[in-house]
Amino acid sequence: MLEKTYITLLGTIHYWIHMIDTDIATLVFLPGLTADHRLFEKQIEYFQGKYNVFVWDAPAHAASWPFQFDFDLFDKVKWLNGIFKQENITRPVIVGQSMGGYVGQTYAELYPENLKGFVSIDSAPLQRKYVTGMELWLLKRMEPVYFYYPWKSLLKSGTNGVAVSEYGRKLMYEIMMVYDGDKKRYSQIAGHGFKILANAMEANLPYEIKCPALLICGEQDHAGSCIRYNKAWHKNTGIPLEWIKGAGHNSNTDKPEIVNRLIERVVKQIQ
Template identity: 55%
Template structure:
């Protein structure tokens, strides 16, 4: 599945990334929450303004860097909202810092536990880069934008973010391949990846990225995590249907804050 990387921190919560995209993926969220919360945006390593960056880090490295950034900004016990790869990153963060998170929202992501994946799926993740390299750039732009979003706004936004790598689309291929290998490495580590806080799963009804819909159904069934389907939305459901996703985010935050006050 295509993805992007970005973090936006609303006072007590962070929103993280979808590989190969950047902070612009969340512009409808930052616009909505900017007068309600403090907003902090991070382009993760190898993305947008955080380029150039050598692709030799792990998902646990990124979780540690996130922790250090939050500590420096004096943001403690955040609600982390992770889109696509950002959902995996949030789970790694919980693995390393289970008591340093207040809530978790997964947007079009999936569980990081090895038990959800087949050996073939992991094998394919480790070998994605050659496919990206041989794909004609114009065709990849078309497939990438249409595969991630259903609406004109969502597709145009994804295309614009992908064009950040033009004319060197080999950089895009290297980044995508690296991201999938990094994900495979974290899955093969076979850690518990226990959800240590209140959580909410959000997924577009038309998400065509890999097996995201199937994973979310299984995640909901096995862990009992609430799951909300977004109509007329693809993999980037927060871009396709921002009003509905913003409503769910706001409702979740209010619930977590209310329960925190009640103890």
């Protein structure tokens, strides 16, 4: 994987890419909020050499710092599309975990003709109808909650709360330790992420997925109301839903072999 950069007016985005052929699918791996590119190391390991692969540190995350917190979900997607143009990525299949899934749905809204495939991993629908007013109110006010929460407790909940496997928990611990000693930055990343998510929901756009798609959710995903949201998402849209036994919120780290096979199934639909 080659590390490259994309410069914006608010900061520089770092991403990693391996291109084989611009005419084949590019798997675009988008990590969840506060996670970085390492979240998908088992997927990169499996798919590199089979397809084009891409993963980023989202704006303000890990290597994509310093970065001004003056952007929304739509800006994020426009930058992502700018990277696609820079790299001549013409057949993107977005694989988004949690917040990465919301980025994928926003991409589907802004660039519906470009998106060739979509896989949601422990994410949820972006449409306004799925959330309550109280949920939106809370999402906009999460930064102080994270800031005043003891760091050791955050570390524990941020690792044990998102993964079931030893590997998944260890990986998330290492990712969180990037912010050890700088809880203010961690709180800003989390708080800003939840806020722009709420704003995108309040925009009340269709966020329709018009390409081959798949919903993946861990049976032990207890982050927010992911299980409830995925059941409703599947019921309302007919997008296939796969439950991953023995997996939490980061099901791609808990059960990578199963998740990799499911991702490949979607990619084969568009080849």
